[in-house]
Amino acid sequence: MKVLKFGGTSVGKPERMHSIAKLISDKDQKIVVLSAVSGTTNALVDISAKFSKGDKAAGLKAIDDLFKPFYYDFVTALYSTDEGKKGGKAIIDFHYTNLKAYAEKPFGEKETKEVLAEGELISTKLFQEYLKEQRCNSLLLPALDFMKTDADSEPLLGYIEEKLTAILKKNEGIQLYITQGYICRNSDGGIDNLKRGGSDYTGTLIGAAIRSEEIQIWTDIDGMHNNDPRIVKKTFPIPEISFDEAAELAYFGAKILHPTCIRPAHERKVPVRLLNTMQPEQKGTVINSKPSDREFTAIAAKDNITAIKIKSVRMLNAYGFLRKVFEIFEKYKTPVDMITTSEVALSLTIDDDKNLDKILGELKEFCIVEVDKDQTIVCIVGSFGQDKTGASIKIFEALCAVPLRMISYGGSNHNVSVLIKGENKVEALTALNEGLFQKELVK
Numbered sequence: 287m288k289v290l291k292f293g294g295t296s297v298g299k300p301e302r303m304h305s306i307a308k309l310i311s312d313k314d315q316k317i318v319v320l321s322a323v324s325g326t327t328n329a330l331v332d333i334s335a336k337f338s339k340g341d342k343a344a345g346l347k348a349i350d351d352l353f354k355p356f357y358y359d360f361v362t363a364l365y366s367t368d369e370g371k372k373g374g375k376a377i378i379d380f381h382y383t384n385l386k387a388y389a390e391k392p393f394g395e396k397e398t399k400e401v402l403a404e405g406e407l408i409s410t411k412l413f414q415e416y417l418k419e420q421r422c423n424s425l426l427l428p429a430l431d432f433m434k435t436d437a438d439s440e441p442l443l444g445y446i447e448e449k450l451t452a453i454l455k456k457n458e459g460i461q462l463y464i465t466q467g468y469i470c471r472n473s474d475g476g477i478d479n480l481k482r483g484g485s486d487y488t489g490t491l492i493g494a495a496i497r498s499e500e501i502q503i504w505t506d507i508d509g510m511h512n513n514d515p516r517i518v519k520k521t522f523p524i525p526e527i528s529f530d531e532a533a534e535l536a537y538f539g540a541k542i543l544h545p546t547c548i549r550p551a552h553e554r555k556v557p558v559r560l561l562n563t564m565q566p567e568q569k570g571t572v573i574n575s576k577p578s579d580r581e582f583t584a585i586a587a588k589d590n591i592t593a594i595k596i597k598s599v600r601m602l603n604a605y606g607f608l609r610k611v612f613e614i615f616e617k618y619k620t621p622v623d624m625i626t627t628s629e630v631a632l633s634l635t636i637d638d639d640k641n642l643d644k645i646l647g648e649l650k651e652f653c654i655v656e657v658d659k660d661q662t663i664v665c666i667v668g669s670f671g672q673d674k675t676g677a678s679i680k681i682f683e684a685l686c687a688v689p690l691r692m693i694s695y696g697g698s699n700h701n702v703s704v705l706i707k708g709e710n711k712v713e714a715l716t717a718l719n720e721g722l723f724q725k726e727l728v729k
């Protein structure tokens with residue numbers, strides 16, 4: 287059974303829902319994962335922020351702005367029968383009323399997570415109602431019945447496999463199973479989510495859990511490009527890349543994939559295909575186990591990085607120093623991305639600066655600390671094994687006009703990373719595109 291995930295733009299208009307219903311209409315059994323209609327999760331983040339601040343009137347107005355007339359017009363255009371329109375309107379009325387009720391309750395983190403879940407609950411119900419109208423044999427599987435994370439917000443693949451297998455066994459003979467991306471239950475049983483862009487993760491977790499033949503991620507672009515198409519003018523799709531390369535690109539900022547969604551597919555060797563809903567005839571990108579021997583595959587960038595330089599004379603010739611430093615990051619559950627060291631100083635980067643002040647407070651007890659915010663990690667993915675020569679000179683020649691704060695080479699065979707100021711990102715990505723992909727660009 288294949289797993290197909292459709293992103294926000296792919297379900298963003300009634301006619302797009304019509305198109306994806308056609309795309310999945312062959313007789314093969316499938317699990318279809320849907321995101322919220324594009325713009326909805328952003329609106330829900332905004333509504334939650336207003337309620338969290340206690341600004342009820344602004345929260346209620348933002349709910350009205352989201353629903354009226356958008357979702358009511360959406361259902362009018364989505365369905366062709368009176369029965370379908372009535373069913374669709376009932377779904378929207380239910381969620382509209384449900385959201386407005388939050389104005390009357392104390393509003394905290396738990397309520398925020400519940401509000402954020404509304405987008406995927408709405409899109410899947412609307413779509414399944416449409417399939418019903420089209421007399422298509424489908425079933426809505428509530429993701430909250432099987433998608434679960436542990437106390438560290440890590441998905442529990444074994445649990446998901448066990449629950450989902452049992453649910454599918456109980457509901458055999460259905461052609462299309464529809465479920466929500468993004469949403470899950472946490473270790474307390476409360477409603478939670480897999481972080482922004484998390485529907486990709488739902489897709490790969492389900493694909494891994496049922497050991498699917500293929501996971502398809504349908505989006506608004508024809509596959510993984512060699513560089514960020516939002517920033518660089520000339521980019522091109524890559525037909526085939528390895529799990530390792532895709533994982534690095536996703537983690538280091540290629541927005542087409544959720545940062546950690548490749549892990550479950552890689553673990554269970556389920557190929558992932560990236561496809562364009564608007565141009566389904568395009569080949570897209572397939573991500574699989576085949577190692578690639580391209581010198582350069584692609585470039586990605588991760589913004590809002592904080593660099594911390596830690597200096598101490600006691601570092602000189604000392605053992606145990608690094609352990610002491612990393613224990614602090616571990617204590618505050620803050621992952622470290624890049625690291626470089628010298629005799630007397632250590633530079634590292636973090637993405638999540640929620641606990642920065644506490645971390646700095648503890649570091650300052652035994653070191654001198656300097657902090658630079660608004661940095662960007664630029665990640666160059668390719669084949670940089672220890673027997674290869676010449677790649678670094680091409681990278682640094684391309685980047686000759688960009689000031690570099692940190693360089694990381696040799697951590698992985700697939701990744702060379704540099705840390706630059708955020709303001710230099712466009713220049714760096716453009717220079718690397720011209721310097722490393724000249725041959726492909728003139729084709």
Ligand code: ADP
Binds near residue numbers: 293505511512
């Ligand atoms: P969806 O809503 O379908 O999940 P996303 O907006 O999350 O879609 O991801 C698709 C977008 O990712 C593309 O429209 C593109 O602008 C952006 N993107 C960033 N880097 C890349 C890349 N290397 N290749 C392809 N798309 C990329």
Ligand code: ASP
Binds near residue numbers: 294467483
């Ligand atoms: N709707 C969620 C978001 O916008 C999840 C997703 O689209 O993947 O982040």
Ligand code: MG
Binds near residue numbers: 293486541542544
């Ligand atoms: Mg996405």
